[in-house]
Amino acid sequence: MTPSKLIALLPDLASFISVINEGSFTAASKKLGVTPSALSKLITRLEKALSVKLIERTTRKLIITQTGKKVYDQAVIMLNAAEQAVEVSTSDHLAPSGALTVAAPEAFLNSVLAPLVIPFLDAYPEIQLKLRVIDGEIDLFKHGIDVAFKLTDKPDENLVLKEIGKTNLVLCASPEYLANHGLPQHPTELVGHDCLYLAETPKDNIWDFLKDDQFHTVAVTGRYAVNHSQMRLKAVKDGLGIGIFHDFVIQQALQANEVMPVLEDWTIKSNYHGAIAMQFAQTKYMPARLRVFIDYAISRLSNRLVGDE
Known part of the structure; x- marks a missing residue:
């Protein structure tokens, strides 16, 4: 596929991500500001261009195909890279800004992270912080998470690990x-x-x-x-x-x-004891909002968590 044809597919791939994330053409169309029929035709066009079936359509729900899952995973990486490119272009001359999504187990969020929220937002008024309670496995790409806190002795080997304490x-x-x-x-x-x-x-x-x-x-x-x-x-x-x-x-x-x-x-x-791990995706250009949050969390938590050596 030529570079020009590949570039033409980028908006369609971004729309495909929205359809999968929202779970339906109707929900995704509202988010994108288009009609469901137009969005359905766009996905059909993408499938034709890639010569693969991405979604199985039924009257009740959408089912992503195995090939569609692989395309989705790569498209998410592509979208994240595009966001990082925009971030790099502005981070050198602007204060950290934008939306930052952080996930953590309920107990950790309530007892440890909650007291840090207001001071962090006061320190960085241009950042919009989104906290999500996720107990169990956390898929950063699937859930749109920037950084995740995990209580585990088996952190994800595919992510950057910052161990900030121990828990029993x-x-x-x-x-x-x-x-x-x-x-x-x-x-x-x-x-x-x-x-x-x-x-x-x-x-x-x-x-x-x-x-x-x-x-x-x-x-x-x-x-x-x-x-x-x-x-x-x-x-x-x-x-x-x-x-x-x-x-x-x-x-x-x-x-x-x-x-x-x-x-x-x-x-x-238990599956939920051992290291208190802060994990995020490996990237050459880290968004400023993510960098300051990581530094803030490490400085505030490393010396006060129970079980820290």
């Missing part, structure tokens, strides 16, 4: 609950207690414990489950049972003796 999981309960129900001495004793868990997946009530060469898996039960750390913490403080929290969530409550650690000589194993 803490099992705890209120002094009142423990006075009434007793302090468990072994993980298996949790079976006889009310335990609070996330209830996001069928296995969230399966807790794994490790000490030396001992490993125990316990299926806990309880009257209350919620996938919001502060609501779960309030319930534990109010004596509803025993819960698991990241250390940065529970630190103040422990210091105030509102809760007490349980089975503290055991390590709780």
Whole structure:
């Protein structure tokens, strides 16, 4: 394909990204300011130019083909590169500006990132900050994320990694609950207690414990489950049972003796413990808004996170 033909396809590829991101021609057409029929013809034109089927159209939904997924991934990289080119042309003489999207697990965002938002926006008034709660795997390109915070011992090898701390999981309960129900001495004793868990997946009530060469898996039960750390913490403080929290969530409550650690000589194993990783895409020309956010986060967080060495 000649350079001129390739350049002619760029607007169509950008429209294709919008269709996939929005999930329908109708939604994408509203965002792009065109009619659904015009957008459908544009995608047909793109498919003809590439000689591939990008989308399977049904009466209810759009299904991206395997080839379409590959084209989408490359088109997103192309669009990001174009945005970076614009950024490079202005970053040398303008203050950091533009939209910045940051993703993080709910517990980390509430307990750690939230206090930094206002000071950051005050320091950089031309930046529009978008925070998104994403628990679990985060696909930066698919979700349009500039930087993601992850709680994991297996960071994405395809992204730049800045490790800003460590996090462990803490099992705890209120002094009142423990006075009434007793302090468990072994993980298996949790079976006889009310335990609070996330209830996001069928296995969230399966807790794994490790000490030396001992490993125990316990299926806990309880009257209350919620996938919001502060609501779960309030319930534990109010004596509803025993819960698991990241250390940065529970630190103040422990210091105030509102809760007490349980089975503290055991390590709780989970997919969401280990490094507190800040990750972003590798790029030769980093947008100024992303660079200042990364520097700001590192300077504010590296020396205050629980578990940091």
